[in-house]
Amino acid sequence: MGFEFIEGNEAIARGAIAAGCDFYASYPITPASSILHFMNEHVPEAGGLVIQAEDEIASMGFCLGASMAGRKVLTATSGPGISLYSENIGLAIMGETPLVIVNIQRQGPATGSATKGAEGDIQFTRWVTSGGLPVIALSPATVEEAYKLTYIAFNFSEWLRTPVFIMGSKETGVTKEAADLESIELPPRIDRKRVKSGLDEYLPHQFDSIEEVPAFSEFGGEYIARYTTSTHDKTAYLVTKPDVIQHMLDHYAAKIDSAVDELSLYKADYQDGADTLVISYGITSRSVEVAIRKAREQGRKISSLVLQTLWPVPEKVIKAAMNGIKKIVVPEMNMGQYLIEIERLAPPGIDIVPVLKMNTTLVTPDEIINEGGLL
């Protein structure tokens, strides 16, 4: 056992490589660029390829092509780049393409306070492309979580054949910390389910039950493969029949919605008799740790729920945590985004107290204590 002094971005890159990532494309943007640098140094040695694309649209295009040719692909950018990824994210959903997308969030909108921290892309990620279909997004709070959650993001993406987001931030991405990555236990690696050999024909979107994930055959593999941006049936040929279209869209949603329990990652620190619950995620959850410690030292009973999975919303977990709670404090490094989900899920009568800030600085433990009324 030993430590390295590394930033979250390096941990993300290493988590990806541990998951078997062998193709990376992105366009430089602070504070995500060091992922591009690290992948450039380390992916070719394993026979993989890294390309700095001409823009974010090409980054995504390269990734989609490479993923459908069987590669495990990663791309990383910041909020402004996600804007440019948007249309191709829709295509990734449509084509059931495994892909991990890292957003090292920075304060915005637009160029914002380049390059300072914020976690202001939470709802943007949920509604990132036209059509409003569900996405998966994980939010690491530390260097070690950045490593582990990126690895898990690949598992989710391969399993469900859909894009998965890592919601990093400047604060977790480029802050160096002492980390012991080698001692982190990783779950078994999941690779996309391949179609059986020897069939007459390959149907790219073949499923029996609606939540079933179709088996994959890569371009250049045993079968002729098809891929399309248009509404389609199981053959990936364009269809215009409303019932077929609806069935496919229901499938995209159902495969994620039905997996919500396995997708729900969180850290619960509940106290018996607590009437106050703090719900947080990302870098702000670390301020919550300090705030709660201080409040508990003063004899206050407080529970904490830290969400590592933001999308799909771990509703069961959140609702269970709300049992017996009178007040929920929701600190965020934005102007109130996950707050919308908490308000939606809270039973009537619960007092919801947001602690919000998007001025480039961290939400401090004292702000959580004072504005959240923890003492």
Add this chain to the structure above:
Amino acid sequence: MTATEYKSYMTDKIGPLPFCAGCGHTTLIHALDKALVKLQPDPKNVVIVTDIGCIGLSDRYFTTNAFHGLHGRSITYACGLKLAKPELTVIALMGDGAAGIGGTHFLNVARRNIGITLLIGNNFNYGMTGGQHSVTTPSGGITSTTPWGNPEGPMDLCGTAAAAGGAWVYRTTSFDKDLPDIIAQAIEQPGYAFVDVWELCTAYYMPRNKLRKQELFELMESYGFKTGLVADKPRLEYSDNYRQAYEAGKGVLKPRILIEPKFDNKVDHQTGIIIAGSAGQKIKSAATLFAEGGIFAGLKAAQKDDYPITVQTGHSVAEIILSPERIDYTGIESPEYFVLISEDGLKRTRAKIASLPETCILYADNDIELPETKAQIRRIPFKDLAKEAGKLSLSTAAIALMLADSELYPIEAFETAISTFQSPKIAEINIKAVSAGVKATSESTTAG
């Protein structure tokens, strides 16, 4: 055993191509089929990539693999497929509209020499969306969006591709009897190949502009653009070049060194330290070594850096936290040690210095005029120390001075970090700087 002979790469199951009567796309698609028949690739190794535009309706008529993506982005998917599997034959079919919206991809694929074949059915307007003008609409051309004649000039797609470094570029029309052979030649190129096929859009551009076969030839001639083989400069295909460059240039990656704590420390609570100076003073890297020294001494550490986008000019500020426990909150509200080496550092941290608490020890260069602050000020002749330690090692010496004075952790741990993570030559210089810093501590204490 003889290999299968492919008589066509198109299916007859879904009827004829869907294009308007007389549309050049029909000719182009059949020419592509003939080219494939000539070359006889395994259809499983061929990918037809299309996007939005009339010509994007064609991929489903092929018995090869097909990838149908977003408007103007065919080139990017084609490149992704080709980079992932260089053995694939990847053919991107686009219209002139896609060439416009995907202009940067059109340039960069030529520049990179990724071995795809790009076929553009160039009919001077957008057919699918109702005959709007495109980047190739002739000057004066009538379209839905240029009802008084196109005020814009047409883009020379082949000239542009060639100028961008396109290895193999060919211009012709859909009336060219040799089109199948030309396309076959393009597919055979190991690198990038592009065929610009001028066509008639019988639905929109042709009737509005009285452009028939004869006028198409006249138009081509009137431009003075090169026709036929515009560029033929073969060079190494991207993936081969990438692998070669990597093999030739790869250094030995630095082995990953794990820090095993082996020193004691005197840090009993989360402690914030700020080092502020000028870019070029190696503050960031010295601060990292200081933090790594802390980890050698059994501490947890975190570091954030603040510096301008330019190099060697302006400020450089490093914030380090050392803690015996896991570090949760990574902000520093009340630093306990503040090392101020230069005026640049002061400019960036003036407000912070003014609000330092009395518990903070501020090691400030003795020439710097400080704002009012409650911190305990220790004046240090950093310029003298720079002379002794060397300009590039001043921050290391300054940290050693602070470390010797504060006794946060042993100097040996800092030296261990330096000798572990720096090259022997640099480490030697920096270890000397550490001694200079330690010596200056006792001198400044004596002087005080």
